[in-house]
Amino acid sequence: MKKTAAKPHFSEIAQELTEAITSGRYPVGSVLPGELELCGLYNTSRHTVRAALQELQQLGLVSRKKNAGTRVESAAPKNDFRPSLSSLEDLIQFGSSNVRVVQSIEETTASGELAKALGCAGGSRWLRISSLRVDSASQRPVGWTDVYVDPLYAEIGEVVRASPDTLVSTLIERRYGRHVAEIRQVIRAMTIGEEMARALQVSPGMAGLEILRQYFDAAGQIFEVSLTVHPADRFAVAMRLQRSAA
């Protein structure tokens, strides 16, 4: 018996069983041989067989119950990854910490382009809070942010100025009790224009990272939108995706 690769025995068994399942030899809903039976089939110990079965279980291919044996649950390993992060702040990883410096707060009318970005009807009114994110260490700007909120929340302006290190959405949650149920995020590359370049202290035409975030409440209503631009060399978005638990 020749081993094709230097691989743990239990891993090979797991692979064979996986293939047997994906190929349909063990259909979904069927129960595959018991542990002792598999021990005989692969001429190995129960410990090894269990290690293999555990792998299948982690992939969500099978489920196991005390006297019912191991049941095939799915024909394909779940390719279902979900980000694992403690909080939203962790999603955006700056080199070091940074603070928000509010530049202007004014009411505007969403038209055309902006309205589409905000996912709302054209002509609706919004309160725009423009701010600069400045790295606390180097004092250089790392990003420009326009936050759009319902004019109803006008008073939030002062609070935002007073709390330079808290997300606007968190402030709204705290003050108005409108909770974020879902966030949609789009990340794209863009070219930094002249005006923006001046604000960010970079040369125009440079590559930048644009992040659009829409904040939805439980009713599915957008109540905050943020649009951020970061110079290419001063920012990156990092995240971890873990296979979701069975």
Place this chain on the structure above:
Amino acid sequence: MKKTAAKPHFSEIAQELTEAITSGRYPVGSVLPGELELCGLYNTSRHTVRAALQELQQLGLVSRKKNAGTRVESAAPKNDFRPSLSSLEDLIQFGSSNVRVVQSIEETTASGELAKALGCAGGSRWLRISSLRVDSASQRPVGWTDVYVDPLYAEIGEVVRASPDTLVSTLIERRYGRHVAEIRQVIRAMTIGEEMARALQVSPGMAGLEILRQYFDAAGQIFEVSLTVHPADRFAVAMRLQRSAA
């Protein structure tokens, strides 16, 4: 002797260790006692200790290496925000589907810059699979991808060519049984150089989106790295984050 709660001994040990880590008694970066040492501490067998450690490993709390012991990697965050997305493929959203067209497959040595990006020691050998992602509708290239895998998986080359619409990581899973447990992703903006611009059929100096992905197995070992560049106007990364129901 009446125990207070749910019994499995290894589970209790796992819980105690988890608490010890979250409380900071074992700080991130530190190495906790060896298996035999823990056997003595908890007065149990090595098998049981290993079962407990395996649990911590699956939670992403620790990583284990052959002679380096068990290292604390994370301080157990309480999953406040529970972002969700359907699958990895959905994570990269473009208008329509696209196909991979392999350009070249060759062995290279990771040096300096690349080694750092790959998160490995300099001088190590990797198999590089360069490919172009082409939009099926417009037939225009939407991205250039360099996938780096262990030269051990050299045969994967043919398979990759044959399956132009499947992720390389999925192909490795199927063929070699090495499963992805975690993906780390970094997104940044960059400027597209001359060579790359030619390949992507855009003008040089244009802004581009660079996505670095590192694929880890259950043991915390990197076994695949992909580096993708997308022209600014042809690609965006979209995702939804949902608050966990709790």
Place this chain on the structure above:
DNA sequence: ATTAAATACATGTCCGGACATATTGAGTCT
């Protein structure tokens, strides 16, 4: 026939041992 108790069974937990393998670090030699 319906319900309740006894029983067989498959997986779960745990033990103590053995050898394999890879990484570390000390010692050795240019």
Place this chain on the structure above:
DNA sequence: AGACTCAATATGTCCGGACATGTATTTAAT
């Protein structure tokens, strides 16, 4: 110092056994 060899060491893999526990089936009682 630097490159190399080699042994110590901690984890990885695997064995064969033992008893516990929950689930299903069978059997007995209502």
